[in-house]
Amino acid sequence: MTALRLTTTALRATTRNVNTIRGFSTSSLRLGAVEGVDRISVIGAGQMGLGIALVAARHASLPVTLIDSSPASLNKSMDFLSKLLSKDVTKSRLTETQASEIKSRITTSTDIADVSTSDFIIEAVPEIVNLKMEIFKKLSEVAKPTAILATNTSSISITKIAAAAGNAADRVISTHFMNPVPIQPGVEIITALQTSPKTLETSLSLCKALQKIPSQSADTPGFLANRILMPYINEAVICLESGIGRKEDIDGIMKNGTGVPMGPLALADFIGLDTCLAIMRVLYGDTGDSKYRPSVLLQRMVDAGWLGKKSGRGFYEYK
Numbered sequence: 001m002t003a004l005r006l007t008t009t010a011l012r013a014t015t016r017n018v019n020t021i022r023g024f025s026t027s028s029l030r031l032g033a034v035e036g037v038d039r040i041s042v043i044g045a046g047q048m049g050l051g052i053a054l055v056a057a058r059h060a061s062l063p064v065t066l067i068d069s070s071p072a073s074l075n076k077s078m079d080f081l082s083k084l085l086s087k088d089v090t091k092s093r094l095t096e097t098q099a100s101e102i103k104s105r106i107t108t109s110t111d112i113a114d115v116s117t118s119d120f121i122i123e124a125v126p127e128i129v130n131l132k133m134e135i136f137k138k139l140s141e142v143a144k145p146t147a148i149l150a151t152n153t154s155s156i157s158i159t160k161i162a163a164a165a166g167n168a169a170d171r172v173i174s175t176h177f178m179n180p181v182p183i184q185p186g187v188e189i190i191t192a193l194q195t196s197p198k199t200l201e202t203s204l205s206l207c208k209a210l211q212k213i214p215s216q217s218a219d220t221p222g223f224l225a226n227r228i229l230m231p232y233i234n235e236a237v238i239c240l241e242s243g244i245g246r247k248e249d250i251d252g253i254m255k256n257g258t259g260v261p262m263g264p265l266a267l268a269d270f271i272g273l274d275t276c277l278a279i280m281r282v283l284y285g286d287t288g289d290s291k292y293r294p295s296v297l298l299q300r301m302v303d304a305g306w307l308g309k310k311s312g313r314g315f316y317e318y319k
């Protein structure tokens with residue numbers, strides 16, 4: 001009985017402490033600390049890279065170096081970050097002080113060598129195999145010899161990317177965040193043949209610190225998420241190109257009939273049509289299975305530079 005009462009009292013005290021912590025600025029608190037990870041770098045400041053940087057700075061209070069080869073992308077992302085944080089302040093989800101502390105934890109760079117002080121590096125550049133391999137080769141030269149090298153690839157073999165990292169291959173893993181990163185709790189974790197158990201363990205701890213829920217998948221084309229999602233999107237594009245339905249009807253029936261928040265064509269615009277096409281090409285190329293053949297219309301839209309929301313035009317138009 002006494003033990004039970006003590007436990008209950010301790011539990012109430014802990015709950016009180018947690019609530020007190022929640023009400024205060026997180027500046028001096030590392031709520032989501034991960035052993036051996038004091039700084040992270042994110043390479044690629046597009047929609048995924050920015051989201052990852054934001055959750056690391058916000059939920060794990062980690063300093064982040066956000067790297068992009070394009071200064072314009074960095075500026076655009078930092079402007080967008082300010083808008084996201086202001087919205088949270090307006091909606092009373094953050095105080096102004098917390099918002100400016102989160103922003104101050106993120107520094108930007110155009111030089112990949114600036115990963116050199118980070119313990120965990122997450123690559124989020126476009127879904128182009130040679131580009132990713134080039135980056136992992138470079139990371140094996142410029143990163144700390146203990147740093148974990150993670151990729152956010154949607155479909156490319158982690159084992160292949162790890163091979164490009166040479167002696168660092170055992171520290172390569174995939175932390176495949178879902179879009180939009182600040183909202184979706186799921187992260188797919190994929191290990192390469194070379195990945196060490198320690199790399200996996202630290203990556204799972206980081207996911208927890210970022211308040212994400214990991215699901216593990218084998219290193220196969222598309223892993224779990226895109227092996228299921230992309231053929232669905234591709235089939236919706238085939239329905240459009242073969243005149244089975246208008247875009248409003250395709251999206252309408254899936255939205256109103258299956259309860260998904262977005263129809264498949266609107267979702268493709270949101271993901272990026274170049275990313276969708278790249279994933280379908282990996283699924284088709286790596287399996288040789290015709291069920292994964294990318295729709296011709298999807299290829300033509302990417303040829304036209306109609307990449308979806310990020311370019312202002314995809315299946316729909318965006319201001």
Ligand SMILES: NC(=O)c1ccc[n+]([C@@H]2O[C@H](COP(=O)([O-])OP(=O)(O)OC[C@H]3O[C@@H](n4cnc5c(N)ncnc54)[C@H](O)[C@@H]3O)[C@@H](O)[C@H]2O)c1
Pocket residue numbers: 043044045046047048049067068069070073074124125126127128131152153154155176177178179270271272275310
């Ligand atoms: N969009 C999604 O819904 C989604 C979801 C999960 C995973 N992913 C994956 O995440 C990765 C990034 O996707 P995204 O949608 O953020 O792409 P994006 O096009 O929005 O951003 C990519 C960024 O990488 C930068 N970049 C290009 N080359 C670079 C280089 N050599 N060095 C540094 N930066 C470079 C670009 O300037 C751009 O800012 C891809 O592998 C994609 O498959 C995307």
